[in-house]
Amino acid sequence: MAAQDPFSLAINAVENDMANEVLDRWRDTAEQHATIEVLPPGMDMKTWPTVVALFQEILGDDGVLVGHQHRIRYCDPYAESPDEQEKRGSSAALLPATVEQIQAVLKLCNRHGIPIWTVSRGKNLGYGGPAARVKGSVILDLSRMRRVIDINDRYSYYTVEPGVTFFDIYRAIQNQQKNIWCSVPALGWGSVVGNALDRDHANQVCGMEVVLADGTLVRTGMGALDGSACWPLFRGGYGPSYEGMFSQSNFGVVTKLSLWASPSPEGFMFCRVDVQNEDDLAPLIDCFQPLLLHHTIQNHPLIGNLPREMVKRGQRAKFYAGSDAIPDARLKEIQEELGIGFWSARFALYGPKDIIEANYKRCEKAFETLPGARLTGKATYPPAGKKYLSPEDLPPEERTVETGTPSLLALKAVEYRGKDGGHISFSPVLPPDGSLAIAFYRAAKKICASHGFDYFGGLHLYPRHLTMINMIYFDRQSGVQRQNANKLFVALVHLAREHGYSEYRAHIDYMDLVAEQYDFNGGSLRRLNQRVKDALDPNGILSPGKQGIWSRKDRQGGELHKLQSIGLSDSPP
Structure with missing residues (x-):
């Protein structure tokens, strides 16, 4: 997001160009807000330059970022609030290259009581990106440790x-x-x-x-x-x-x-199954579950609904001009226009040719029980003289994530509601049971519609659980959409708890809220986490508030209370 060298990590030039377009947009949005100097909690203007100089002695001048370039690189690119810097702006970013430098940084931060927010690369999009929870934190960015x-x-x-x-x-x-x-x-x-x-x-x-x-x-x-x-x-x-x-x-x-x-496998088959009706989600999940449990399918299938497929084909306005949730009747028309199922699942089979063919037949038999299901598969085997298949043996357009090939194509999905788009990811964990999943989907879809959002679903299936990831896309230029996205997320958290579920990860704005849902025995797990935190980090410098884990000093009147006062925590002290 920033004054850095152009992004060039992707495998092809098209994706690098896409990434740089997105990074430029993030930078331009960040540039709309003036830079304000933020100090670590309890630090005064007289002491801070001395501390920055000590950080520079440890890391070198290029290993310490402050001021404007720091601000535009270390904020949440999908922030719901335009005044994020005033609420939780960080004071500096530190970029160590060695363990020894990290140890020296921690020693200095312990001495001055400076909170540190650790990121590996800061690309946790939809969950806060590289931003910290506590205003004035220094960001410990580990991106230079790249061996x-x-x-x-x-x-x-x-x-x-x-x-x-x-x-x-x-x-x-x-x-x-x-x-x-x-x-x-x-x-x-x-x-x-x-x-x-x-x-x-x-x-x-x-x-x-x-x-x-x-x-x-x-x-x-x-x-x-x-x-x-x-x-x-x-x-x-x-x-x-x-x-x-x-x-x-x-x-x-x-x-x-x-x-x-x-x-590396001796063969690979990319598979897709489409089902026509919204209610087919339940039997589709129930078809997959035994195939996963018995290892017929060795990766985890991903089931996406119609809006999830639409985003691959353009912005929402291409399909529907209204600001409300797309009506079911219009969704049906779009489905017919695109010629796809309401739910589409993708998965892969791996192994020698005879194993792949046998497992594909098992999949065919399973999906035959679901009327209207359409299963397709395309197999690839090593070229002559090779025992194992490499992703490089496939045509570029067939090197999907199922082949272990990284990509950035999904980055454009954030433009669903507008070019300057953002999203929050809501990711509850459910049993892999079709009837339970369809019931929760129906309830969640209704709440999404009441807030003006489409249910944008991706279900990741495993042998003994599934994660039902709902991408809440919003236009960052729309204050109404930003506010409604926040209200929707909170409503979904409470809905999940009513059904006996909760998230397995959370955006930094909602870490305390989600931690509260884990309430067995009065929240005894959270108290255990706090006891471990107090023992290992008595000064509470490491990522305070992450996953709702606060040190004693924050629980007794420090940063947690400040967050409550500005609406960034619903957690009791």
Whole structure:
């Protein structure tokens, strides 16, 4: 978002141009607001320049950003509020390149009580981006820590630092001709580590290196055995396992992480199934669930509704001119115009040809029970002389995320309601049960419509759960849409709780609200998190308020109360 070199990480020039167009728009929007100097909490104007100079001694002049260029790079590009800087603007950004620099920064921040908000690359779009929760925080940006430490295709894992993007790891795998495929998200410019820590790939994590708030360096699992070759191979280690504790938390700064990957397959088939009717969602989910549980399908299917398909074909105004939710009758017309199902699912099959063909037949048999379902599949196998398939063996247009190929094509979706678009992601977790999913979908769609929004759904299916991600798109130039998006999100959180569900991650504005929903035994899990926080970070400097976890000083009258006073927290002290 800023005065940086043009973005060039994507695999092709078209996506790089798209990214730079979006970055320029974010910068232009940010430039509309004057830069105000923000100081860390409790810091005065006399002391702050001295502290900045000490940061520069640690990181070099180019490793410390303050003022205008810092502001336009480290704000939420999809912020609902035009006065975000006044509410939670950060004071500086620090860009370390080594563990030792992080340790020195933490020592200085502990001495002065300066809150730090850690980001790997700051691309957590729809959840706050690189912005901090507490006004005056310094942003600890780990994007310069960009080493791909190891790629091992004998055991199918890789070890990286937080600044490594999905484009970086993809290129490294191809350049080293390693026979592994990685899982990738919709947008490949984000951090592999940051993405895993937010739970998208948490099941593949095996081994972390973490700097605690006091500067102590810890390796989890077998990494605690100095020089162990089993660190990225065996999760258990000896004693308690801590990987989960450093996911979605503010207990430490993760500086290295290993992820398990998939061996390169001997074949790949991209599959799609369309169903015609809105109510077909329930039987569609029920068809998928046993196929996933029995590993017939080895990746996770993604089910999208009609509006989710529409965004690939242009802005909303192309299909409907009204400001209200698109009526069902018009949706039916659009469906007929596009010639697609109301729900469309995509998934993949992997393995030798006989395995793929056998599994495809199982899928055909399963979907035959759903009237009107249309299943298609296209298989690709290695060229002559090769045992394993590489994504590079496919035509560029067929290198989808299912092949481990990162992309930025989904970036344009944010323009659904306007060129200067924003979105919030609402992501509750449900059982993979069709009747429960359709009931919640109906209720959520009704609430979306009452606030003037289409239900924009993407359901990610797993053997034992699903995440029903609802993208709330709004035009950032519309104050009404921004306000209604906020009201809608809060209403959806409460609706989910009424149904017995809640989110697995949350935008920074709503972290306390979502934490409150986890209310078993009076919120005993949250209190446990607070006790751990107080033990590991007694000064409360690391990402205060992340996931609703606050230190004792903030709970007893500090930053939490300030957030409540400006409406950025519904949490009790």
